[in-house]
Amino acid sequence: MxxxxxxxxxxxxxxxxxxxxxxxxxxxxxxxxxxxxxxxxxxxxxxxxxxxxxxxxxxxxxxxxxxxxxxxxxxxxxxxxxxxxxxxxxxxxxxxxxxxxxxxxxxxxxxxxxxxxxxxxxxxxxxxxxxxxxxxxxxxxxxxxxxxxxxxxxxxxxxxxxxxxxxxxxxxxxxxxxxxxxGFVANRLAFALFREACSLVAQGVVNVKDLDEIVQSSMGPRWTVAGPFKSYHAGGGEGGLTSFMEKIGGTVQGCWEASDEDVRSGNISVGEQWQAEVCRQTDEAYGVVDTADRDTKTRKVLDAVRGT
Amino acid sequence: MxxxxxxxxxxxxxxxxxxxxxxxxxxxxxxxxxxxxxxxxxxxxxxxxxxxxxxxxxxxxxxxxxxxxxxxxxxxxxxxxxxxxxxxxxxxxxxxxxxxxxxxxxxxxxxxxxxxxxxxxxxxxxxxxxxxxxxxxxxxxxxxxxxxxxxxxxxxxxxxxxxxxxxxxxxxxxxxxxxxxxGFVANRLAFALFREACSLVAQGVVNVKDLDEIVQSSMGPRWTVAGPFKSYHAGGGEGGLTSFMEKIGGTVQGCWEASDEDVRSGNISVGEQWQAEVCRQTDEAYGVVDTADRDTKTRKVLDAVRGT
The missing domain is CATH 3.40.50.720 (NAD(P)-binding Rossmann-like Domain)
Structure with a gap:
């Protein structure tokens, strides 16, 4: 065509x-x-x-x-x-x-x-x-x-x-x-992580800027190269994801339960009390974002992973 | 030192x-x-x-x-x-x-x-x-x-x-x-997205390989350059994250509620019935992952975003 x-x-x-x-x-x-x-x-x-x-x-x-x-x-x-x-x-x-x-x-x-x-x-x-x-x-x-x-x-x-x-x-x-x-798939996935991010900031475990730094220096680059299933499959060695879940499943389940409890106790729904502080920290951290710089860097990252 | x-x-x-x-x-x-x-x-x-x-x-x-x-x-x-x-x-x-x-x-x-x-x-x-x-x-x-x-x-x-x-x-x-x-922060965030990924695959919305492809061609590169708060802050234009939540908050909340409902109805806990099919699809998609290739590409991605 x-x-x-x-x-x-x-x-x-x-x-x-x-x-x-x-x-x-x-x-x-x-x-x-x-x-x-x-x-x-x-x-x-x-x-x-x-x-x-x-x-x-x-x-x-x-x-x-x-x-x-x-x-x-x-x-x-x-x-x-x-x-x-x-x-x-x-x-x-x-x-x-x-x-x-x-x-x-x-x-x-x-x-x-x-x-x-x-x-x-x-x-x-x-x-x-x-x-x-x-x-x-x-x-x-x-x-x-x-x-x-x-x-x-x-x-x-x-x-x-x-x-x-x-x-x-x-x-x-x-x-x-x-x-x-x-919501289709991409937003569903991104918003699930975003909710956890809001919850952890609301609890005072980490601030907005440090949370972004964590993602940029771990999941971001990892998931550019291999999505979550492929990553955890590799993490399980020769036994793959099955083996990963056998070894790490207890930790995974512990995190899921802690997340549910924190989302409940922190009332992490849109428009609730936590939101003002998260927005305030984000404003303070970034002001107005330079999207041209972001887009230039994103093109470089995409070229790098495609080997062009 | x-x-x-x-x-x-x-x-x-x-x-x-x-x-x-x-x-x-x-x-x-x-x-x-x-x-x-x-x-x-x-x-x-x-x-x-x-x-x-x-x-x-x-x-x-x-x-x-x-x-x-x-x-x-x-x-x-x-x-x-x-x-x-x-x-x-x-x-x-x-x-x-x-x-x-x-x-x-x-x-x-x-x-x-x-x-x-x-x-x-x-x-x-x-x-x-x-x-x-x-x-x-x-x-x-x-x-x-x-x-x-x-x-x-x-x-x-x-x-x-x-x-x-x-x-x-x-x-x-x-x-x-x-x-x-x-679980500290990085795993808490990654496992939150992973749970949503498992839930969407378990429901038959998307298969394991396509879900990874979605992440690799969207959130991965985006979050390598700008974490979730900075990204949505940019998405809100001059009004930043506050404006993003005003405009898109309804969609975000809708996704969170759908996620909760799907996790509940699909019984997405470690060791439950959904897990075998997700592991089977992952095995079929990837066999044994070549981590050397993954690591080489990851180094290139990290160099690209750091501008070295």
């Missing part, structure tokens, strides 16, 4: 929309991208902000393959891919897909970047519910390789296959979930 | 002991390391296995600064640092420290590599309980920068300060915990 002068329609010009536009334009040198949004200053806004997602080397080639549309029908009419990142509201999603279905070519891939509204709900009013699939990025998508591909029970295998093929050609890492679930 | 021809006594010649021996010998070119263990083939065993922890370039210089002792008193008598990684049994720990105290110089630093037995328990029978501090590595310590420094309420500030100074000079990342807690 790459190399066929794909037309890609980006619905919604927020930060995810611009980041995806940059990703397509940079990685698929034959594509043309049309951005649709109802904001009146759309062209000016994108011209001003998109360059922040592009390297200097890519700038000229990308900006001349970029188009704008203030009408949805116009944006999607020749599209091979329609990628939606509008408001995270079910009403918005269920209303827009039948419109897109009406104007887009019959074989266009239809992707939602939603972080939480499953395709089975979004597609409710579509004529052909088999066409829609969630493609959930890890922010920002022009840097981070992961794309969670989450079909609904109605999504066709052909749509999933073409979606995977496109992203693999762009050297990204699409991963298919076998069923829809609350 | 580095450069003063430190003598370092390593108590216990298991994998952690050898990895720490390699770390000291490589990073502190003036030090001499004595390894104590009761195994009868100690010298032969170490000569055979230590090279696996050393690069070819370091091999000659390191091996000639290495000594063995079959008696504890002999190993620790001139030591500036005594680093213990014996069996993870309270009886062993409480018995060995008074012996070490008897033979080691009065100003020697006393470190335990335990992953779970706090210094306040280990030091029970010592004359001077202020001398002992836990220095818990993230395996393997000759690769991973993190050292969790966990003082007991009795540990002196001077011991903590000298411990930090030593590790910083060796360009490692020591982090002090403000109080003892079950």
């Amino acid at each position: 790459v190399g066929k002068q794909n037309k890609i329609a980006i619905v919604g010009a927020g930060t995810i929309g611009l980041s995806f536009a940059a990703l397509h334009l940079t990685k698929d040198p034959a594509c043309a991208v049309t951005i649709f949004d109802t904001r009146p200053d759309l062209g000016e806004y994108v011209q001003q902000n998109l360059p922040g997602y592009l390297t200097d080397a890519d700038h000229e080639s990308c900006m001349k393959r970029l188009w704008f549309a203030s009408k949805l029908g116009e944006a999607v009419k020749d599209a091979a891919i329609v990628q939606e990142q509008g408001p995270e509201k079910l009403d918005f999603k269920t209303a827009i897909w039948p419109q897109i279905e009406q104007y887009a070519p019959e074989d266009a891939l239809l992707w939602s970047s939603t972080s939480g509204i499953p395709a089975s709900q979004q597609s409710r009013d579509m004529k052909d519910r088999s066409r829609l699939v969630v493609v959930h990025p890890y922010n920002p998508p022009h840097i981070m390789p992961l794309l969670e591909v989450v079909p609904s029970p109605e999504t066709s295998q052909a749509v999933v296959d073409q979606t995977l093929e496109y992203w693999r050609t762009l050297e990204r890492t699409p991963v298919v979930l076998k069923k829809e679930c609350t | 580095v450069g003063k021809q430190n003598k370092i006594a390593i108590v216990g010649a298991g994998t952690i002991g050898l990895s720490f021996a390699a770390l000291h010998l490589t990073k502190d070119p003036a030090c001499a390391v004595t390894i104590f263990d009761t195994r009868p083939d100690l010298g032969e065993y170490v000569q055979q296995n230590l090279p696996g922890y050393l690069t070819d370039a370091d091999h000659e210089s390191c091996m000639k600064r290495l000594w063995f002792a079959s008696k504890l008193g002999e190993a620790v008598k001139d030591a500036a640092i005594v680093q213990e990684q014996g069996p993870e049994k309270l009886d062993f720990k409480t018995a060995i420290w008074p012996q070490i105290e008897q033979y080691a110089p009065e100003d020697a630093l006393l470190w335990s590599s335990t992953s779970g037995i706090p210094a306040s328990q280990q030091s029970r029978d010592m004359k001077d309980r202020s001398r002992l501090v836990v220095v818990h590595p993230y395996n393997p310590p000759h690769i991973m920068p993190l050292l969790e420094v966990v003082p007991s309420p009795e540990t002196s500030q001077a011991v903590v300060d000298q411990t930090l100074e030593y590790w910083r000079t060796l360009e490692r990342t020591p982090v002090v915990l403000k109080k003892e807690c079950t």
Whole structure:
């Protein structure tokens, strides 16, 4: 599909929309991208902000393959891919897909970047519910390789296959979930660790900055190279994960029980008392984060692990 | 302290002991390391296995600064640092420290590599309980920068300060915990994510290999560059973590509640029914892990993020 002068329609010009536009334009040198949004200053806004997602080397080639549309029908009419990142509201999603279905070519891939509204709900009013699939990025998508591909029970295998093929050609890492679930997988995992982090800071075991330092100098690099199962499998030696659980299982269970107890006693739910202190420490530690520096370092880390 | 021809006594010649021996010998070119263990083939065993922890370039210089002792008193008598990684049994720990105290110089630093037995328990029978501090590595310590420094309420500030100074000079990342807690911080965090990973695999949302792929292409590289607090603080834009929690808090809470429900309904405790299938999938996915390849890639990732 790459190399066929794909037309890609980006619905919604927020930060995810611009980041995806940059990703397509940079990685698929034959594509043309049309951005649709109802904001009146759309062209000016994108011209001003998109360059922040592009390297200097890519700038000229990308900006001349970029188009704008203030009408949805116009944006999607020749599209091979329609990628939606509008408001995270079910009403918005269920209303827009039948419109897109009406104007887009019959074989266009239809992707939602939603972080939480499953395709089975979004597609409710579509004529052909088999066409829609969630493609959930890890922010920002022009840097981070992961794309969670989450079909609904109605999504066709052909749509999933073409979606995977496109992203693999762009050297990204699409991963298919076998069923829809609350929050999908990446956020579920990250938020589980984040809750434990909040709990340990709330208890005064460690401060925010030291906790980040711990993660950056241990799990971060380890899990860049080998995910948790592979890591603990290696930790078990020749007996693998089974052996790891036999040897270390008591410690693991002890930690899980301590976590549950601390989350309960510290009332670690969103909006409760612990949150103000955690936010205060984070503000004090970091002020405003320089995401350009973060993204440059992240690219280097990704190049290092890929051996490029 | 580095450069003063430190003598370092390593108590216990298991994998952690050898990895720490390699770390000291490589990073502190003036030090001499004595390894104590009761195994009868100690010298032969170490000569055979230590090279696996050393690069070819370091091999000659390191091996000639290495000594063995079959008696504890002999190993620790001139030591500036005594680093213990014996069996993870309270009886062993409480018995060995008074012996070490008897033979080691009065100003020697006393470190335990335990992953779970706090210094306040280990030091029970010592004359001077202020001398002992836990220095818990993230395996393997000759690769991973993190050292969790966990003082007991009795540990002196001077011991903590000298411990930090030593590790910083060796360009490692020591982090002090403000109080003892079950499992210390790194394992608590990692096991929290691991439980969620087990739960999602047990439910059939994703398989073991795809879950690892998700982590390796998202949280891994992100948290190598910026820990969870810094990441979500950046995610909140100018309003930081406070703003992130206002915007995304509902999603976070939804994920936490779904996790609790799934852990309960899936009975995700160590040794329960889910475990066999998770171990089976992990075996099938990875066989025996090539840790040499993992360690080479990890060094590259660490170099990339440090800009060296």
